[in-house]
Amino acid sequence: MRLRALALMAMLTAACATTALAAPDPDKVLHSSFNAPETGYDPAKTSDIYSHGVMENIFEPLLTYDYVARPAKLIPLVAKSMPEVSADGLTYTIHLxxxxxxxxxxxxxxxxxxxxxxxxxxxxxxxxxxxxGSPSNYLVLGHFVGVDELAEKAKNSKFDYDAPCEGIKALDRYTLQLKLKQLYPALPYVLAMPHTSPVAREVMEAYGQNSLAHPVGTGPYILKEWKPGVKTTLVYNPNFRHVVFDFHPTPGDKAGEQVAREMNGKTMPQIGKIEVSIFTEEQPMWLAFKSGQLDELYSIPQPLLRGVLNMDPKNPRRAALKAEYRKAGLKISRVLDPEMTYWDFNMQDPVLGGFSKEKIALRRAIAMSFDTDQTIRDIRRNNAVRMEYTIPEGVVGHNPNFRYQYEYNRPLANALLDQFGYKIGPDGYRTTPDGKPISIDFLGDASAVGRQWNEYWQEALDSIHIRVTFRPVTFNDLLKAMRSCTYGMVGAAWIADYPDGENFVMLNYSKNIGAENTACYNSPRYDKLYLESQKLQDSPERNHLYDEMNKVMMEETPWLPGETRFRNRMMQPRVLGDEVHPIFQVSWRFMDIQK
Structure with missing residues (x-):
């Protein structure tokens, strides 16, 4: 995507014409939906995809992605051009x-x-x-000269934002310089993440703890209304600069070519108002879409996939809208997300955590008791492929030949538990090798799909005689428990903030416990390999380290890998320019809607 700033004209009449061209029609309203609640709109404090989807339209990072380029390609946004990098790769200079x-x-x-x-x-x-308390502090700490020292001092006093810092400083009003302790190959991607978007200091200091509800950015939209977990409303930001769409998709990319036909020559944004409703149950969301109350679905609800799509049971990559929906003019954009789902074992949990052979055997037996292929077929409706590597397909560093999955074998799982002294008591459930009862605290949600997952896990754990208690919580409480390591098992998912393997292997680095390391995994073997990989660009040497890190995780079993899902965004005929992007969560600023 090339976004061309309209030239500023000296003549008043020309300037007025440009302003009129840029302002969207306030009567163009897009009704969208999320299937889980957001947590707030402060770039430094949130990490869920729903909040980020909204913030992508409020805030602007230094860099962004070409909307129609596949694979994903970085381009300047707030920056005038891509960063200037020194010969040793340790100094970045960026002109705004x-x-x-x-x-x-x-x-x-x-x-x-x-x-x-x-x-x-x-x-x-x-x-x-x-x-x-940023869950994204790993993006900054450990990387920039002098920053860790400021953060360490701030543990006993306030952070001194005015103190000189060689690693992050402004050379002048429009020039930023970043100096690194060591190579940080992912830095350009990091500078395109919503987390790192520039914010006004006076705004953050004024709103303090209420910053989640008062986002003030430079993007095309501003927050008009927020009812947490219910509704978010965005409206056009009249201060947004004039930008004209000029998309150049790869020849033969039909979806990209369609976007170019629908949007080229128009100004950003075209839609005057965005209303996002939260649906925690699938059926009400689907009915709202079918009746025309919603203009788009973030993704078709899982239970309805087989009724909406013609799917090839032997090849999940092949799917198309059924004839009745095509005749109605409904549209779909489908992509295999750069994501992974997995089941965390809390490595600090007194029942499941630890690195002793018997604890590893317990986690391994649980992993072997669960039939991932069955849940892909029954719950995912074949709308997913098995995850075999901690870096998903479509992300730099993915190894398509690696096989991570534990063997599904319940007799062998039982034999493993028997071997390590987990005896079955009179009540039919196993005890620890020293005779204490076992009960797993399994965290989840109370939705219909959440209850279905619980049923499959109940069957799996019953088959190896392990007692479990399912604890349904809200999405926000789920995140808090995961980051505070106060659970036994939990299902999780991670979608690429940027399309590089580092974005996934960092999930299990010990210093990210309390943030994105939700398995609370502290492995010296893994950490050593991770730190070595941080020094390398994409290369066979780095890929070898990634393979070794996957092997360590297989041995120590901090989680059970799940699957990678397809995202099926569905739109009404009146929606234009909507295409699922591998990194952007929502595409509102690139879209139009016919009144």
Whole structure:
């Protein structure tokens, strides 16, 4: 995607014409949906995909992705051009565009507030500030010269944002310089993530703990209303600069060519208002879409897939809308997400955690008792493929020849437990080798699909005589429990923030416990390999380290891998320009809708 800024004209009449062209029709309203609640709209404090989907339209990072390029390709956004990198790869210099303004907010006291390099400096430091409690602090800590020292001092006092920091500094009003401790190959991708978007210091200090509900960015939309877990409404940001769509898809890419035909020559954004409703149950969401109340579905609900798509049971990659929906003009954009699902064993849990042979045997037996192929068929409706590697297909570093899955073999799982002293008591359930009762605290949600997963896990654990208690919680409480290591087992999913393997292998680095390492996995063997991989660009040497890291995880069993799902976004005929992107969660700023 090439986004061309409209030239500023000296003549007043030309400037007025440009302004009129850029403003979207306020009566164009897009009704969208999420199937789980968001957690808030502060880039440094949130990490769920639903919050990020909204923030992608409010905030703007330095870099972004070409909307129609496949595979995903980085391009400048707030930056004037791609970063200038020193010969040793340790210094990045980034020049920002001039004339980019934050959305109006009372904090600015009626004055237009221009985005500067200092705002990016503040945003990155804020991620490292212990008081922020950012789940994304791993993106900054350990990488930039001088930042860790500031964060360490802030544990006993306030973070000194004004202290000189060689690793993150503004050379002038529009120039940012980043100095690294060691090579950080993923840095360009990190600078395209919603987490690292520049923010205004005075806004964050004014709203403090309420920053989740007061996002102020430079993107095409502003937050009009937020009812947590119910509804989010965005409206056009009149301070947004003028941008014209000029898409150049790869020849032969039919979806990209369709987007270009529908959107080229139009200004961003085209839609004046976005209304997002939260549906935690699939059937009400589907009925709202069928009746025309929703313009798009984030993804077709799992239980309805077979009724909506013609799917090849032997090849899940082949699927198409059924004739009745095609005749109605409904559209679908389908892609294998760069994601993985997995089942965490809490490595700090007194029942399941630890590295002794008997604890590894317990986790391994549980993994062997669960039939992933059956759940792909019955729950996922064949809308997924097995995950065999911790880096999914479509992400740099993926190894298609690796086989991670534990063998599904319940007799062998029982024999393994017998061998390591997990005896079956009079009540039919096993005890630990020292005779204590076993009960697994299994965290999940209370939806119909969540209950279905519980049934399959109940059967699996019954087959090896392990007692389990299912504890349904809200999505927000689920995240809190995972990050605080206060559970026994839990299902999780991770979709690429950026299409590089580092985004996935970091999930099990010990210093990310409390953030994205939700298995609470602290393995010196894994950490050593991870730190070695951090020094390398994409290469056979780095791929070898990734293979070794996967082998360590197979041996120590901190989780059971699940599957990689297809995302099936469905749209009404009136929706234009909507295509599932491998990194963007939603595409509202690139879309149009016919009234």
């Amino acid at each position: 565009q001039k004339g980019i303004y934050f959305a109006d907010d009372p904090v600015f006291k009626g004055k237009k507030r221009e985005l500067t390099a200092a705002d990016q400096v503040y945003a990155l430091k804020r991620i490292a500030d212990p008081a922020t």
